[in-house]
Amino acid sequence: MDILVVLEDSQGSLHRLSKEAIVGAQQLGGSIAALAIGDNASEISNVLSSYDISEIITVEDELVSTYNADGYTEVVKQVIEKESPKIIVAGHTYQTRDFMPRVSAHLNIPFIPDIVSLSDKGFVKQVLNAKLNATISSNREQIILSFQSAAFNEENIQSGSCSSRYFDVILDASMIRSTSEKPFQESLGDVDLESAELLVSIGRGIEKEENIPLAFDLAEVLGAEVSASRPVVDSGWVDSFRQVGSSGCNVAPKLYFSLGISGAIQHVVGMKGAKNILAINKDKDAPIFEIADYAVIGDILEIIPKLIESLKNQ
Amino acid sequence: MKIAVLIKQVPGSESALPLNDKQTWVDESSVTYVMNPPDNFALEEALLIQEKVDDVEVVVVSMGPARVQKVIREGLAKGADRGIHLEENEEVETDPLSIAKKFSDVLKEENFDLIFSGLQSDDTGMGQTGVLIGEILGMSTATLAIETKLEKDQIKIKRELESGWFQWVTLPFPASISIQSGLNTPRYPSLKGIMGAKKKEIKSVLQELNTDQSQNIDNIFVPQTSKQTEIIETDADAAVDRIIEILKSEIKVF
Numbered sequence: 001m002d003i004l005v006v007l008e009d010s011q012g013s014l015h016r017l018s019k020e021a022i023v024g025a026q027q028l029g030g031s032i033a034a035l036a037i038g039d040n041a042s043e044i045s046n047v048l049s050s051y052d053i054s055e056i057i058t059v060e061d062e063l064v065s066t067y068n069a070d071g072y073t074e075v076v077k078q079v080i081e082k083e084s085p086k087i088i089v090a091g092h093t094y095q096t097r098d099f100m101p102r103v104s105a106h107l108n109i110p111f112i113p114d115i116v117s118l119s120d121k122g123f124v125k126q127v128l129n130a131k132l133n134a135t136i137s138s139n140r141e142q143i144i145l146s147f148q149s150a151a152f153n154e155e156n157i158q159s160g161s162c163s164s165r166y167f168d169v170i171l172d173a174s175m176i177r178s179t180s181e182k183p184f185q186e187s188l189g190d191v192d193l194e195s196a197e198l199l200v201s202i203g204r205g206i207e208k209e210e211n212i213p214l215a216f217d218l219a220e221v222l223g224a225e226v227s228a229s230r231p232v233v234d235s236g237w238v239d240s241f242r243q244v245g246s247s248g249c250n251v252a253p254k255l256y257f258s259l260g261i262s263g264a265i266q267h268v269v270g271m272k273g274a275k276n277i278l279a280i281n282k283d284k285d286a287p288i289f290e291i292a293d294y295a296v297i298g299d300i301l302e303i304i305p306k307l308i309e310s311l312k313n314q
Numbered sequence: 315m316k317i318a319v320l321i322k323q324v325p326g327s328e329s330a331l332p333l334n335d336k337q338t339w340v341d342e343s344s345v346t347y348v349m350n351p352p353d354n355f356a357l358e359e360a361l362l363i364q365e366k367v368d369d370v371e372v373v374v375v376s377m378g379p380a381r382v383q384k385v386i387r388e389g390l391a392k393g394a395d396r397g398i399h400l401e402e403n404e405e406v407e408t409d410p411l412s413i414a415k416k417f418s419d420v421l422k423e424e425n426f427d428l429i430f431s432g433l434q435s436d437d438t439g440m441g442q443t444g445v446l447i448g449e450i451l452g453m454s455t456a457t458l459a460i461e462t463k464l465e466k467d468q469i470k471i472k473r474e475l476e477s478g479w480f481q482w483v484t485l486p487f488p489a490s491i492s493i494q495s496g497l498n499t500p501r502y503p504s505l506k507g508i509m510g511a512k513k514k515e516i517k518s519v520l521q522e523l524n525t526d527q528s529q530n531i532d533n534i535f536v537p538q539t540s541k542q543t544e545i546i547e548t549d550a551d552a553a554v555d556r557i558i559e560i561l562k563s564e565i566k567v568f
Contacts, residue, residue: 010476069456094476097433098457101410101442105449110411110528111442122532127438128331128340133537134438138529177454178489181482183475194477198567222567234496241478247494249477255565276565278557284547290539294560297547306554314558314568 001054002030004085006076008095009040009067014047016154016194016250017091022051023152024145025089027118033057033083035167037075039065045164052160057083063171067095068180071171073102078169080107085142092146092269094247104144111144112136116151130265130287149250150273189241191225193249198224198257201244201271204231205260205281205300212237214304215259221311227251229267245270259300263288280304316371317360318398318421320431320444321353321389323382327436337533339406349385352432356493358500360430361393363464371395375421377413378402383516390511391503397516398424402523408438409527414446420519422451428469429490433458438531441492448490456483457492 003025008015025032032053036045041058048056057079064071076099080088088103090096092114104111117124122137123145193199200219206212219226226242233243244251245267256274261267263279263286271277272291279292280300289295296303325331325340326348334341349357357374364370374389376382377400386397400416407413421429431444448455460480461472470484474494485491503511546556561567 070454094458094474097441098445098473101445102449102455104411104442105414105446108411108528110409111440112529113441114439125439126537127531127534128325129327129436130537131331132333132340132534134531134534136529137532140528143529178456178483178485183479183481185478186480187478189478222561230496239478243478247474247476255561255567278560278565280553289543289545291541292543293541294557295543295545296553296557297545298550298553302550303553303557306550307557310554310558314562 001033001083001085003028003032003087003089004079004083005032005034006088006090006096007034007036007044008091008093009036009038009044012040012043014044015091015093016252017093017147017149019154019157020150020152021089021091021147022048022053023154023156024118024147026052026158027152028087030086033085035059035076035079037064037072038067049162049164050159051162052158053162055162056164057167058164059167059169061169061171063173063176068176068178069099069102070176070178072099073106074171074175075169076103077106079167080142088142088144090146092148096146100144100146109142109144110138110140111146112138113146114148115145116148126265130268149269150252153273185241187239187241189239191241193225193227193242193244193251196225196251196253198222198255199227199251199253200224200257200259201227201229201261202232202238202259203229203261206232207301209235209237211301214301214308217308218304221308222257224255224257229261229264258288258292259304261288262286263291315367315369315428316373316424316426317363317428317430318373318375318424318426319353319357319360319389319394320417320429320447321357321374321376321385322350322435322437323347323376323378323385324350324435324437333534337535338531339534347381347384349388350432350435352434352436352493352495354432354500355495355497356430356432357389357392357394358498359462359493361501362498363462364393367464373398373424373426375417376400377416377521378406386516387511388503390514391507392501393507396514399516399518401518401520403520404523407524407527408531409529410440410442410446411528412524414443414450416521417443417447418450421447425488427487429453431490431492433492433494444490444492451488451490453488453490454485455490456485458494459491460494460497462491
C-alpha cells in the first residue's frame with residue numbers, strides 16, 4: 001500500500017474528518033488502505049465499502065476495544081512496520097493529536113499536522129495564528145499527515161469498492177502505561193450539532209447572559225439549532241455540548257449564522273466547512289469576515305430583535 | 315519532585331509579521347515576542363502544584379536564540395526555581411523531531427518526574443513536541459489536560475475530548491503532559507519575583523544546527539481567500555431586509 005488512513009471511531013460511527021482524510025488520500029494518489037481499530041471497527045468500516053480504496057484493515061483486541069493512546073500507538077506502529085505505507089494519514093482531531101506524535105517518536109517518522117491543502121511543492125499549513133501559510137516538505141521516505149477540518153470536502157469522495165481483512169496485532173497489558181477511564185459528558189445534550197442543517201451561533205458579541213435568549217428566539221423562528229464559541233461556553237452561558245471549534249464540534253451546516261463571533265482560528269476550524277456563512281459583527285476587521293459569504297457589519301443586539309420581528313411577519 | 319515546563323517564545327498576536335527576504339519565515343527583527351500563551355497555562359499549573367506540595371522544583375526550559383532568555387526570566391519571576399536555555403545561534407529550527415531530540419538530550423540527566431507543555435505553539439502550531447520528548451525519554455504521555463490531580467507516584471488528569479466529552483487518565487511518573495489553555499488563571503510576576511529572578515540560575519546549552527531536518531518550512535505566504543464576500547454595511551433596518559432576502563432567495567432557508 002502507498003497510503004494508510006487511520007480512521008476514528010466517533011461514538012460508533014466514522015468521524016467526519018476520517019472521511020475527509022480519505023478524500024485527501026485519494027487526491028494524494030496511490031493505493032489506499034483504511035485502518036479501523038476497536039469494538040466498532042466493523043461498523044465503521046461498513047461505510048467505507050462503497051469508497052474507492054484498496055482495502056480496509058480491521059484490528060480488534062480487548063486492549064484497544066476503545067481508544068487509549070498507548071494501545072492505538074502500538075497498533076498503528078505494528079501496521080506501519082508490517083505494511084510499510086509511504087504516507088500515514090488521519091483527520092486532525094484531538095485523538096490524532098494525542099496518539100500520532102507517539103507513533104512519530106517511536107518510528108522516527110515526521111508528523112506534519114493540521115494541513116489545509118496540498119501543493120505541488122509540499123503541504124500547506126497555517127502558521128502564526130492563521131495569519132500566514134507555510135509550505136512544508138519532508139525528504140523522508142515515510143511521513144505522517146493530518147488534515148484540518150474542511151481541508152477536503154467529503155462530498156468529493158470517489159466511490160468504488162474495496163476488500164477487507166483482519167490484521168493480527170501482538171499486544172500485552174504492559175504496553176498500556178496509563179489507565180484511561182470511560183469518556184463522559186458533563187452536560188448531556190440531545191442536540192446533534194454535527195448533522196444540523198441550520199445553526200445560529202453565538203460569540204462574545206452577545207455581551208451578557210441576559211441576551212442569550214435572543215439567539216434562541218432567532219433559532220426558533222428559523223428552525224435552527226444554537227451553537228456557540230468557546231468564550232460563551234466558558235462563561236457558562238450555554239452548555240458545553242453546543243461548542244463549535246477545535247475543542248468542540250466540527251460542523252458543516254447549510255447555514256452558519258454567526259452572531260458576534262470574532263473568528264479565532266480555534267473556532268474557524270470547526271465551522272469553515274459550512275456551505276453558507278452569514279456573519280454579523282461590529283468589528284469590520286473581525287477574522288470571521290474573511291471566510292464569510294455575507295459580512296454584516298453591525299450590532300447584533302440591534303439587528304437580531306428587528307430580524308426576529310420581521311421573520312415572524314414573513 | 316521535579317517539574318520541567320517547556321516554554322517557547324513566539325510572535326505576539328498583535329505583532330507585525332513581515333516576511334524575511336527568503337520568504338522562509340518572518341523577519342525576526344520586526345517582531346515583538348511574547349511567551350507562547352498556552353505555555354503560560356502549563357507554567358501556572360506547575361506553580362500551583364509547587365504551592366500545594368512540599369519540595370517541588372520547577373524548571374523552565376526554552377530553546378531559541380539569546381532573545382528567549384526573556385521568557386525564561388519571566389518564568390523565573392513568576393516563581394520557577396531555575397532555567398535551562400537550549401541556545402541556538404544560527405537558524406531557528408522548526409522540525410519537531412529534531413527539536414525533541416535536542417530537548418531529550420539535555421533533559422535526560424535531569425530525571426524530571428513531570429514535564430508540562432502548552433498544547434501547541436502560536437507560531438508553527440505543530441502541537442507535538444511535549445509528547446515527542448516524553449516518548450523519547452520513555453515517559454508516559456498525555457495531551458490536553460484541563461485538570462490535574464497529583465497522587466503518589468502518579469498523576470491523574472482530566473483530558474478534554476471533542477464535542478463536550480472528557481476522560482480521566484492516570485499516568486505513572488515520569489510523565490509528559492500537554493496542558494489545555496484556560497484551565498487556570500496565569501499569574502503576573504510580582505515586583506519581588508522580578509527582582510529575585512535576576513539571581514536565579516539559567517543554564518545555557520549551546521546547540522549545533524542539525525542539517526538533517528525531517529521536515530522543513532520551505533516558504534511562507536499570505537493566504538489568499540477564494541471567497542467572494544458580500545459586505546453589508548448599512549443601518550440595522552436595511553441590514554435586516556438584506557438578511558431576509560439572503561435567507562429566502564439565496565440560501566433558501568425557507
